[in-house]
Amino acid sequence: MPFDTPPAAAQSRLRPRTVAYWLLSVAGLVWIMVAIGGATRLTGSGLSIMEWAPLSGTLPPLSEAEWQRLYDLYRTVPQYALLNAGFGMEGFKQIFWLEWLHRFWGRLIGLAYLLPFLWLWWRGAIPRALMPRLWLLFALGGLQGAIGWFMVASGFQADRTAVSPYRLVLHLSMAFVLFGLLVWTALGLLRPAPAALPPAEEARRGKVRRQVQWAFWLAAATMLAGGFVAGTRAGFTYNTFPLMDGALIPVGYLDLSPSWLNLTENLAAVQFNHRLLATLTGLAAAGLAVAALRHLPSGFARSAALVMAASVVAQYALGVLTLVHVVPVSLGTLHQTVAVGVLAAGLCAWHGLRAPPR
Template identity: 70%
Template sequence: MPFDPPAPLPAATRHAQARAVATWLLFVAGLVWIMVAIGGATRLTGSGLSIMEWAPLSGTLPPLSEAEWQRLYDLYRTIPQYALVNQGFGLEGFKEIFWLEWIHRFWGRLIGLAYAAGLAWFWLRGRIPPGSKPRLLGLLALGGLQGAIGWYMVASGFEADRTAVSPYRLVIHLGLALAIFAALVWTALGLLRPAGTAPAAARPVRRMLLVAAWALVGALLAGGFVAGIRAGLSFNTFPLMDGQLVPDGYWLLSPAWTNLTSNVAAVQFNHRLLATLTLLCAAGAVWAALRRLPAGGARGAVLGFGAAVALQYTLGVVTLLHVVPVSLGTLHQAVAVLVLGTALVALHALRPAAPPSP
C-alpha cells in the first residue's frame, strides 16, 4: 500500500503556529534584555567577581548556611579585587555584591530554561514552522556558548593585579548577548511577516537606516570598552573633552591600535563619535521616511528608531555629566538594547517586496 504524505496544514493553522513561536521568541528576547541590564548593574557595582566558582547546577541555589557564606567569602578574599578595593568590608559587604552576581547568573539559567523548554514543547508537538529548526537549534547553541564565555570573562578578573574583568572579554560577552537578542527578534519578526512589502521608493530610507544600524553596532561595542576600562569616569563634560573636540593623548599608547581599546581618552572619544554618527544617520533616515513613505507601520518603525536613538543619546550625555551613577549607567545600557530592537523592527519593515513571478 503506497504511503500517503500528511495533508498540508491550512494556512490559518500555519500562521497561528508561527505567531505562537514568534511570541515565545520575543518573550525570551525580553528576558535577554533584562539580563543585559542586570549585567550592567553588576559591572557598575563591581559585583561580578564575588562568585569564584563555575557551578552550573549546584550554583542555582544560594548559600544556605553561615558556614557556606564564610567559605565563599574566604575564597573571595584571595583575589586582588578584595585586597585592593574591598578589603575589610566584612561578610555583610560581601553579601551585598554576591546577591547581584547571583541574580545575574540565575537569570541566565532562567533564560536557558525558558528557551530549551519552549523549543522542546514546540518541537515535540510538531509546531515549529518549516525551515526554522536549524536556526532555533543554532540559537540554543549560542546560549550555551554565552554561558561559557561569561565564565571565561569572570575568570580574567582573578588574575594578579586585576580588580575587574578583561575589557576584551567583556566586549565579547556583551557583543554575543546583543547578537543573541538580535537573532531572537529577527527570527520572530520573520515568522510574523515572512515576506517583504516595502515599495521601491523605500530603498533610500533602508540604505540610510542600514548605515545608522552599523554605526549603532560600532557605538555599542565601543561602549563595551568604555565600560571595561571605566572611561566614563573621566572627561565628564560635553560636547568638549577638557575644552577640546579631540582630547590630548588620543595616540598616547603604543602600538597605536591599543589606543582604540585601552586609552581612556581615545575610547571615550570614539564612543561619542560613533554615537553622534548614529544620531545623524537616524535623523537622516527619519527625514527620508517622512518624505518617501506613506503613513503606516514602516514609517512609524523608522520614526520609533529615531526617537529611541535621540533618547539614548540624551541619556548618555546625562550619564556622563553625572559621572556614571549606577542607576543611570544601568538605564543607559538597557536603553541601548531598546535602540537595537527598534533598528531591527525598522529594517524588517523596510524589506523590499519580492519581484512578481514571470
C-alpha cells in the same frame, strides 16, 4: 523560503505566531539580563562568585558555613585586597546577591528557551525550515554562559580589580547577537515577506532602507565602542561635554604604541571614539526621520523608522547625562538597557522595509 505560509493541510499543526511570541518573550528576558549585567559591572559585583557551577550554583548559600567559605574565596582575589578589604560579610553579601541574580537569570533564560522549544517541537508547531536556526540559538546561548565565565575568570588575575575589557565586549556583543537573532526570527514569523511594489514606491522605500542600515550599523559600532568605555572605566574620566578637558580632540589621543592599542586601552581615545560614533549615529537617525516622513506612507515601516530615530536621540541624551554625572549606577544601567531598545527598534525598522523576494 523559511517563512512561507505552509500548505493548508499543515496549518492545523504549525503555530508560527505562537513560536514568534515565545521567541519575543525570550528576547525580553535577554533584555533584562543585559540590564542586570550592567548593574553587576557598575557595582563591581561580578567577581564575588569565584566558582562556575552551572547546576549546584542554582541555589544560594543555605548555611553560615557556606557563606563563610565563599567569602574566604573572594578574599583571595585582587579586587578584595585593592578595593574592598575589610568590608565584612554584609558587604560581601550585597555584591554576591547581584551576581547570583545575574547567573540565575541566565539559567532562567535557558529553561525559558529549551522547555517551550521541546514542547513546540513535539507538537509539530515549528516550521521545519526554522529548526536549524532554533538549534543554533540554543547552542549560542550555552556558549554565552561559557563566555561569561571566561570573562569573570579574567578578573582573578594578579593586580586586576575588574574583568578584561576585551572579554567584556565579547560577552556583551554575544548578548546583542542573541537578542537580535531572537527578534529577527520572531519578526519573520509575524510579518511574512512583503509583496512586490511598483518600481517608484520600491525606490522610495529603498532610500529609507539604506538610511536605516547606515543608522543601524553606526549604532552597533557605537555599542561596541561603549563596551570598551565600560571595560576600561573610561566614562569616569573627561566628564564634560561636548569638550574633553577643554579640547575637541583630547590631548594624548595617540599616546599608546602600537597605535591600535589606543582604540581599546587609551581612556581618552576610547571615550572620544564612543562620542564620535554616537554623534554620527545621531546624525544618521535624524536623516532617517526626515527620509521616513518624506518617502513612506503611514504604517508599520514608517512608525518603526521614526521610533528608531527617537530611540537613538534618547540614548544620546542619556549618554551625555550619564557622563556628566560621572556614571552613577542607575544612569549607567539605564544607558546600557536603552542600547538594547535601539537595537530592537533598528531591527523592526529594517525588517519592515526589507525588499520583497525575487
